[in-house]
Amino acid sequence: MTADWTPVFVLPNIPLEAAIGCEIAALAPAHDRRVAALKREHPTLRRFLNRFADNFGQKFEPTVLILNTAAPPIFRDVTALASFRDLVAISAVTHGRALELRHSRGHRVLFGEAFAIYPWMLDRHYEDVIGSTPAILGTHELSRFKGQSSPALFRTSLGESDIDQPLLAALLARWRRRYEAAEPTWEDVALMRSLNMAYHASLLPAGTDTTFYDVGRVVSLWVSAFEILVHPGGSGQANRDKVFEMIERTTWAIPASAQLAHDTGSKTKLVKRTLASWLYQVLYQCRNDFLHGNPVDRSTLFLPTPQRTIFEYAAPLYRIALTAFLPLGHDTPMPSAKDPNPFGAYIVDHMDFMEPQKNAEEALLTATRPPAKRGMRRASAARPVASSTSSAARPASSD
Template sequence: MKYKMALKWTALGALPNLDMRSKVFVGEHLALVGAEDVRYQDALANGLNLQTFLSKFEGNHGQRLRPSLLVRSDAYPDRPNSEAISSFMDIVTACVVIDSRVRAVTWRRNVGPFYTDAFEIYPWMIDPEGKRLVAQNAAQWAVHELDRFRGIASAAVPVQEVGYDPTHPRFFKQLLAMWKSRFIDGNDDWRSRAVLRSLKMAASAMCLSSPTGSTESFYDYGRILSLWVSAFEILVHPGATGKANRQKVLDLLKTIPWQSKMAMEETHPADFGGGKTFNVRLANALYVKMYELRNDFLHGNPVEPEDFLLPNGTSILSFPPAIFRMALSTMLLDPDAVTREQAMSGLKSRDEYLQHLSTTRYRSDCEECLLAAVKPQPPDDE
């Protein structure tokens, strides 16, 4: 969807660790844009001394940076609150970092922003009058002089470029519709609340374990796994009249339309505790292991590092993003979907069907990632 550039855009925050090249993450009310985007230029024109503020950012070794910007349009009925901003950023990170993590497993190398920390909004921002800097978060409320400011990117994560592939515009469009319904239209339905709240847990699970990223320990794995299990449980929670549990998550995972026989067949053993082992689908077996490990960690039961390893040597922590992405796809309305039957009958054109296949290729990526949990692993030098 294209929006009229008659809208006036105003900067809300700078992201020095992000070089946003993609123009996908744009809504009518909020957008995350890079320096080449017309909305970025509009924000510079509308922000007194904003250009000066942004020119003061450097990398950790003195290199000049051009921070990306979170911008708001004048179509927004009021200044967005922190929940609306945080939720919007969770949507963006879900569209980028989940896919990066899936491909890191299938390609066996890091192919993009692996941690959501790269999307952190810098705590200092120039005030609307362009006269001073203001920092406001849970740790501080402070003001300072612009002339003395020196902005610097986080030392914990590299400055990351986000290009046009992969960014999954359809996924963003689906999630943005939920965000708009809640924060702009005021429709606080449980489904959108559950999805957006679940994304917050997923975003937290994909953060660095510490501010420096250098002190990660075995115990951090339990925290990460706990956040992922929480994300799944929130996703299936029925609302005030019910509760989430392991079976509800397993029921959701069983509806995922995997393509391969290995992923679909109920031949993968899962230990449900109490001496009960059943054969289930692969995604379900992996979730059962996640769930039991989470319980052991949170309850203080004995847990060893090798408990995180699957029989083929892969880590259980490699697979929650792919399963979560596919679980989400079963819950989001997709008005642009085109089926093979529609194309065969002439209701949709061949080009429309090919475009659908292109924009839903994440399914193949997620399935390939999932199968890495049971296939023999190639040598590290391959």
């Protein structure tokens, strides 16, 4: 069993209820049978995993990124492994963000740091620990190693229902196609690049010193993730209208999402598009203001009706874009209603498949609703701009 899998990285910030992945690679908790077998065969791996604790000394075993030893060599490259991490993170963060917009409660996986890869790992001989980043390259004794989770976020458990399963399955298929191909298509390369940009857009804007400028910078990364998806390759260009076209190709699950009721035109031209396109327009304009040095203040980030930031809508909006790009649809033929068992199974499967899409659309629709009455919604410690725009964290004046 252990000869079939090898540990590559550890991720100390995300406790998993079960493994996530495919037959090539997986993020696996320490109690996964494959990791457990590796710990029995390599006692130093067991000791390494046992040397992690949070900032207050609470010990835990980190999640392990494991790779099938029979996988083609390309999958051992850090680019492929990072892409795998990116797609898992986006499948979780987009879903968590959508749920949080609908029912704010915190204690969800909302930031990409949950999937951060730890810079220290055992060497391939299971002897010493090696640290490798653009800033460090070194080795040290395992006996002196003390691993830690990030001090910037809580270790929030992730289960099957916390992940957008249809999106995850589709992205895993495209990941394999991109890295197994001798000459990958532009579309597949663009998807992996976009996911990488989206992952970095999902990270915390900054730490305790977060200001609204940091949030504006992160918004800019989200816009780039959208633009990479629609870039045609070669000397072609990606722009706002091409993103509009992609979003408008979405097969909507909720009728209200398809209504062309929102103005995305210019001062001289009225153009009505869907709410999703209008939200992208806000995101796009916010990016331009922050990156081009235009006058900005805290209000630049806020949507007037829900009194939420556009930052909070970026992840579920990106899920909508992926729905159109992939495209992501339930393609199983519907069986005859005369045969109740297959028909019933089809209905259940269809509902499960469409639930994350409906969840993302419902999240975007909150942009048209006024904020909940005071006391009706619990404050969430995971919403970044609540802290990043507090009087202690933001500049006293606007540009």
